[in-house]
Amino acid sequence: MNCEVAHERIVLAAYGELADDQVHELDRHLITCNECREEREQLLALKTLASVHPVQEPNANLIARSRMRLEEALDALPPKRWYERWGDGILNNFARLQAAPVAAALLLVAGIGAGSLGGYEVAQAKTAHAAAGNRAAQAAVRQAAVTEAPSAAVANVSSIVQQPNSAMVEVRYNEVVPRQIEGTLEDPAIRQLLMMASEDANSAGIRDDSVGLLAAECRAGRGCNAAGIRDALMVALRYDRNVGVREKALRGLEPYVAEDMRVRDAVLESLLNDIDPHIRSEAISILEPVEADMTVRQVLSTVATSDRSPQIRNVSRQVLSRVPEIQ
Amino acid sequence: MAASRAINGSDRAQERLQARAPEMELIREAQKGSRAAFDALVRQYESQVLRLALHLTGSEHDAEDIYQEAFLKAFRYIGNFRFECSFYTWIYRIVTNLCLDQLRRRKTRKEDQAVLVDHSGDEIDLLASVSDVRSFSNPDRELDRKVLGERIQAALTKLTPRERMVFELKHYQGLRLRTIGEMLNTTEETAKNTLFRATKKLRTQLAGLR
Numbered sequence: 001m002n003c004e005v006a007h008e009r010i011v012l013a014a015y016g017e018l019a020d021d022q023v024h025e026l027d028r029h030l031i032t033c034n035e036c037r038e039e040r041e042q043l044l045a046l047k048t049l050a051s052v053h054p055v056q057e058p059n060a061n062l063i064a065r066s067r068m069r070l071e072e073a074l075d076a077l078p079p080k081r082w083y084e085r086w087g088d089g090i091l092n093n094f095a096r097l098q099a100a101p102v103a104a105a106l107l108l109v110a111g112i113g114a115g116s117l118g119g120y121e122v123a124q125a126k127t128a129h130a131a132a133g134n135r136a137a138q139a140a141v142r143q144a145a146v147t148e149a150p151s152a153a154v155a156n157v158s159s160i161v162q163q164p165n166s167a168m169v170e171v172r173y174n175e176v177v178p179r180q181i182e183g184t185l186e187d188p189a190i191r192q193l194l195m196m197a198s199e200d201a202n203s204a205g206i207r208d209d210s211v212g213l214l215a216a217e218c219r220a221g222r223g224c225n226a227a228g229i230r231d232a233l234m235v236a237l238r239y240d241r242n243v244g245v246r247e248k249a250l251r252g253l254e255p256y257v258a259e260d261m262r263v264r265d266a267v268l269e270s271l272l273n274d275i276d277p278h279i280r281s282e283a284i285s286i287l288e289p290v291e292a293d294m295t296v297r298q299v300l301s302t303v304a305t306s307d308r309s310p311q312i313r314n315v316s317r318q319v320l321s322r323v324p325e326i327q
Numbered sequence: 328m329a330a331s332r333a334i335n336g337s338d339r340a341q342e343r344l345q346a347r348a349p350e351m352e353l354i355r356e357a358q359k360g361s362r363a364a365f366d367a368l369v370r371q372y373e374s375q376v377l378r379l380a381l382h383l384t385g386s387e388h389d390a391e392d393i394y395q396e397a398f399l400k401a402f403r404y405i406g407n408f409r410f411e412c413s414f415y416t417w418i419y420r421i422v423t424n425l426c427l428d429q430l431r432r433r434k435t436r437k438e439d440q441a442v443l444v445d446h447s448g449d450e451i452d453l454l455a456s457v458s459d460v461r462s463f464s465n466p467d468r469e470l471d472r473k474v475l476g477e478r479i480q481a482a483l484t485k486l487t488p489r490e491r492m493v494f495e496l497k498h499y500q501g502l503r504l505r506t507i508g509e510m511l512n513t514t515e516e517t518a519k520n521t522l523f524r525a526t527k528k529l530r531t532q533l534a535g536l537r
Contacts, residue, residue: 011526012519015497017504046530047498053479055499058377062387066377066394070369073399074362199363239363 001029006036014043071241153178185217195232204242211236211245215252230256234266243276250282258289268299277309284315291319354414357405365405369398372418379419383426383495385480393429397422412509419510423492430488482532490525493518 001009009026012018018026030037153176161170183190197210214233218224236249250270256263264287271283280303290296297320304316350371356364376397380390400421408417483491489511496507497518508518 008519008523011523015504015522017519042530042534043526046526046533049475049533050479050498050529053476053483055378055382058374058381058390062377062381062391063373066391067369067373069391070395070398071366073395074365074402077402079360199361235363239366 001025003033003036006030006033007039010036010040010043014040014047185213185222191229195228198232198236198245204245207236207240207245208242208248211240211248211252215248218252219255221255224252224256230260230263234263237266237270243279246270246274246276246279247282250279250286254286257286264290264293264296268296271299271303277312280307280309280312281315284312284319288319291322350414351410354405354408354410358408365402368401368414372415373398376418376422379422379495379500380426382499383491384429389429393422393425396425400425416506416509420512423496423510427488427492430491433484434488478533482529485532486525486528490521490528493521494525494529497522 006026006029009018009022013023013026030040155174155176157171157173159170159172162168163170181189181193185191185194191214194210194214197206198214200206200210211233214229218229218233224230230253233249233252237246237253240246240249250267253263253267257267258264267283267286271280271287274280274283284300284303287296287300291300300316300320304313304320307313307316350368353364353367357368373394376394377390380393381387384390384393397418401418408414483494486494492511493507496502496510497504502510504518504522505515508515511518
């Protein structure tokens with residue numbers, strides 16, 4: 001081994017990047033080469049020196065400030081339009097298909113073939129009718145643009161076209177069509193809408209109402225085993241910014257803390273991370289049936305020494321002291 | 328201090344709990360638009376991002392800016408994440424690029440070169456009065472630790488941004504050279520050569536005058 005190669009391998013060895021056989025070879029070279037031994041000493045000294053400028057853990061204030069600033073920036077972003085989400089979904093699906101090129105190609109060919117045949121027949125039957133219909137629709141749009149303002153709330157504008165050599169402007173837009181549905185909480189459609197509402201970023205009131213209803217169902221033991229409801233409550237407990245919503249979610253999950261490990265984890269996370277002491281205190285009382293669980297005891301031990309609230313630290317210590325150690 | 332212990336204690340417990348929530352599920356949910364899932368991903372990586380940015384820039388303010396830009400970019404482009412690499416590598420790729428931009432701006436401005444003044448207002452030549460780098464093997468005995476740290480920072484500013492980044496990721500963050508290559512969109516071999524250059528330059532800067 002020449003010294004130039006040895007110098008590079010000394011660096012790699014110092015950082016644990018050298019293969020074992022090359023380490024052995026290097027060691028044999030260093031036995032006989034004073035210059036390379038000196039090089040190694042210098043490098044180790046550099047490593048010692050560099051450690052005088054240590055990496056520091058970011059403090060809690062920096063993390064909290066950064067997080068809050070990010071949340072404000074994300075809240076200020078406009079929500080994606082339906083066509084943007086649709087486009088993202090198409091691109092994601094296309095990307096997944098790229099991983100199976102043969103199947104993707106066959107699907108594409110089959111799809112194009114079937115679509116062309118069907119489309120040809122439909123188009124033949126409807127051509128004259130469609131042309132007349134389009135002319136009428138465009139005339140109606142132009143007429144409407146001249147004489148009427150949009151009657152329902154406008155969701156977004158999809159295109160703006162100025163007619164050449166004309167003062168006319170054609171605007172295509174989509175409307176929000178308010179709808180209403182009534183039913184009991186056993187109705188799957190109602191439940192689905194309530195779960196969507198529990199994540200409504202715009203209105204704490206809507207989230208509060210929806211989470212309250214879902215939580216009441218869970219506390220009454222009705223239908224909380226249905227897919228998604230318990231998950232919706234756990235998401236609300238973990239991430240909702242409104243303390244009232246998080247409290248309702250916590251109450252709704254209470255009956256399941258013993259049987260469902262995911263619920264237990266969500267409640268333990270609240271105990272560790274929720275900024276509201278009332279929520280953390282409620283979490284301790286809800287964990288009572290599972291006080292002997294090892295993970296629960298570990299979290300209570302952490303809370304007993306490090307929670308910001310003296311009352312919560314006291315309560316944690318009391319809970320730990322009344323449950324014997326797990327054998 | 329109490330807050331740091333609280334964060335450390337709760338972080339360990341949080342890690343155990345979050346190990347049960349597969350990251351891929353969170354990413355898929357975030358790609359569908361779930362803000363809650365994205366927030367969970369932020370929490371998993373925010374300390375590492377801040378740790379890296381803080382050590383590289385030496386400034387809490389700059390570290391916050393890098394944090395903000397990195398996660399906003401991640402939010403904007405998470406739809407493009409195709410699971411071809413780990414999310415850890417993907418996020419770090421964004422952060423290292425932002426840090427590189429920051430280092431390049433500083434190099435251009437030249438206002439962050441290590442020129443310190445002592446109590447009487449005279450400039451301190453940090454690289455003078457060093458007889459032998461081996462004397463630093465016992466810094467507590469030889470020199471004040473704070474001044475020594477400043478000397479290291481001064482030497483680090485003499486590296487090119489890429490050399491600085493590779494040295495930071497290898498020496499201070501403990502990453503594998505292969506991972507560093509992926510994060511910097513280059514090969515492991517290039518990362519190795521960059522590390523060699525960086526250590527050579529640092530030794531030259533810190534050897535001083537005999």
